[in-house]
Structure formats: C-alpha cells, structure tokens
Amino acid sequence: MPKAKINGIDLFYDIKGAGEPLLLIAGFLCDHTYWSLLMPSLISHYQVIRLDNRGMGRSSGSDNPYSIKQMASDVALLLDSIGIDKVHLVGHSMGGKIAQELVLAYPQKVKSLMLISSWAKGDERFNSIIETWGDLSGNIDLKLYEKVVFPWIFTDEFYSIPGMIEGLIEFAIKYSLPPSTGTLYHHSRAILGNDTTERLKHIHCPTLVMVGKQDILTPVKFSEQLAQGIPNAKIVVINHGGHGLLVESPDTVASVLLNFLI
Template identity: 75%
Template structure:
C-alpha cells in the first residue's frame, strides 16, 4: 500500500471505491484500519480515502512535538498531492478534531463534514484521562494498556459478548504496526491543546455530528456543543454503543453517515437521472 512524502513525514494512505471522494480520519491510538467494518458500505457509493495520522500505523513522525493543526496540514498537503480539490470528510474522536481544523483552515477543500464521537474542547475529566493515556504505555505493557482503555470505549453490552474484548486485545497485541510511546504522548498533548469553541461558527459546510448515547469518554454534551456551535449542524445520537460505536454499532453508524451524505446529492441524482 502506498506512502507519500508530506511535510516531514512519510504518510500512509489507502484508496478504494469510485465516486465522490470521502476522506476518513481515525482518532487516538487508531490507524486507517479502525474504519474497516463500515468500508464495504461506503465504497459501494464513494471513493473512500483513509490515512494514518503522523506517528500512527504506517505513517512516520519525528519525536518532536506535533499538533492538531499540523496534522490537518498533513491532510491538506496530501489532498493536493493526489489532486483532489474537495472531499466529504469524516473524523472520529481526535480525527474529528483534525477534521474541524481542516474545515476551518481549508474550507474550500471540504464539501461536507462528519464529526463522530468528537469534541471542541475537553473538560477536566476528559483531559485527565487523555493526559494519563499519553504516558501510560511507559509504565505498562500493551496488553494491560488495552485493558485499562477499553472500558472507556465499549459498553457493558459489548463486554457481555463472550470473547469479544479478549479478541480485540489479542488483535492489538499482534498488530504489526503498534503505537509508539512518543507518538501516543504527542497525540495526547495535541488533543489537550485543542480548542475550537470560539471558532465553530466559522464552519459553514453541511455538518453531521454523530455520537453514541452511552459514550462516556466523549459524552453527548460534547457533541451537543459542536452541533449548537456549527451553523445548521445536524446531531444524531446512536442509541446502542459508546465511544467505540464504529465497532460496536457499525451498521447504525454507517447508515447515519450515508443518510446524511445522500441528502446532499442533487435532486436529479436522487431521482435516478
């Protein structure tokens, strides 16, 4: 799979499907594979582009500090490189922060915006969790790290499925592109430094804000703030699922995304002309 030299990094990307381009940006601790369960539905209608953020998955990064703004700049430069002028854009969690910054800094590149389990600014509880996650891998192995994080990501109902959590932990341990301690640290600090609360009104593209009703990491109030701050944004709450609803409730999530995108198509397209 291809990489491209962008700014000071080698950025990994994956492109599948045909149609209007749809760019997906994953969040903290995740790379492009996090979107895998909803890919079949998306590529049936769109050219889906996934990337690994700097320092995650197969994208490189130096050990120096980096920011959400810098990661948004990586994406903008990547779009220029592949010759795409405008995209539908979706970001999950930290990926939603990157997506907000893209929409603010490069509005002409963004056709629509979907913010999944994301936020404009963390509260004290969120900040404390993310600060800890940024340094925790220095003190525990990856298996224990995952065991500590996953209760914040998935619901009790998901934990009740026999072997599900154990399988996810096993997958993370065996994954050939594990996170590095310095990348987790810099990603966490980028999230903590991020704040768009006073700039949300400057986002003018069609926007969907999507959140799981049982999300305890980025709770409903964060998405309500986004939807209230972004002009004419649509808020959709998925009844079943928490922060990890891309895995736990993938069918409901992709249905909400496609319903939103279909409403943006011209009337003649919807009529089959």
C-alpha cells in the same frame, strides 16, 4: 502501499471505491484499519480515502511535539499530493478534531463535515483521562494499556459478549504495526492543546454530528456543544453504542453517514 512525503514525514494512505471522494480520519490509538467494518457500505457509493495519522500505522512520525493543526495540514497536503480538490470529510474522536481544524483552515477543500464522538474542548475529567493515557504509554505494556483504555471505549453490552474484549486485546498486541509510546504521548498532548470552541461559528459547510448515547469518554453533551456551535449542524444520537461506535455499531454508523450524504 502508497505513501506521500508530507511535512517531513511519510504519510500512508489507502483509496478504494469510486465516486465522490470521502475522506476518513481515525482517532487516538487507531490507524486507517479502524474504519474497516464500514468500508463495504461506503465504497459502494464513494471513493473512500483513509490515512494513517503521523506516527500511526504505516506513517512515520518524529520526536517533536505534534499538534492537531499540524495533523490537519498533513491531510490537506496529502489531498494536494494525490490531486483531490474537495472531499466529504469524516473524523472519529481525535480524527474529528483534525477534521475541524482542516475545514477551518481549508474550507475550500471540504464539501461536508461529519464528526463522530468528537468535541470542541474537553472538560477536566476528559483532559485528565487523556493526560493519563499519554503518561501511561511509556510505563506499561500494550496489553495492560488496552485493558486501561477499553472500558472508556466500549459499552457494558459489548463487554458482556463472551470473548469479545479478550479477542480485541489479543488482536491489538499481535498487530504488526503497533503505535510507539512516543506517538501516543505526542497525540495525547496534541489533544490537550486544541480548542475550537470559539471558532466553530466559522464552519459553514453542511455538518453532521454523531455520538453514541452510552459514550462515557466523549459524552453526548460534547456533541451537543459542537452542534450548537456550528451553524445549522445536525446531531444524531445512536441509542446503542459508546465511543467505539465504529466497532460496535458499524452498520448503524454507515447508514447515518450515507443518509446524510445521499
């Protein structure tokens, strides 16, 4: 399992497929496996690179505070380490924040940008949710934590599928590489400390913004703000899906990505 020594940590990455490089960055509480349901569609067209953000999955972390810019630097240095000059870049949720900082700091490394369920600056409700998720991480067990988080991620329709949520919670608590409470706290504070609103105008690569119509965590208005702020960005609203689009509607998400890229 390949790792690169980056910014004082061991950063895990995974590469599958052939073609132009396509880099996927996952969000809060997620490692590289969160993209698994999209992989069959994507690797048939692209060389797909996934990573575990610092402190997640197989990547090591630190006891120091994190920042979104720092995690973008991790990704940039990883690309240098594995000899890839330029990528198509996809980020989901916090991964979309990392992707924004990556293209702003290293525009020469990004061919195109795809932001899924992301935002430039959260409103007060969103910030309160993220702050609470960070605070709760060290005070309740993982099963209860997932029960708190999941209603913000998945739709009513998904909850109505017998056994679906229970199965996901069971998978999470049995997962061999759960996030530490420190990582979740540091990631929450990194999210709260980042605002790209006034810098979106400096993103000049082809950009797709995607969001689920039923997303209550990062609602459609957040994606509309991104699309309005990034020159010539295209926005796609998925009718059937919430924040957890990669799990609820993977085929639709993959189709939209590929239609934008090809």
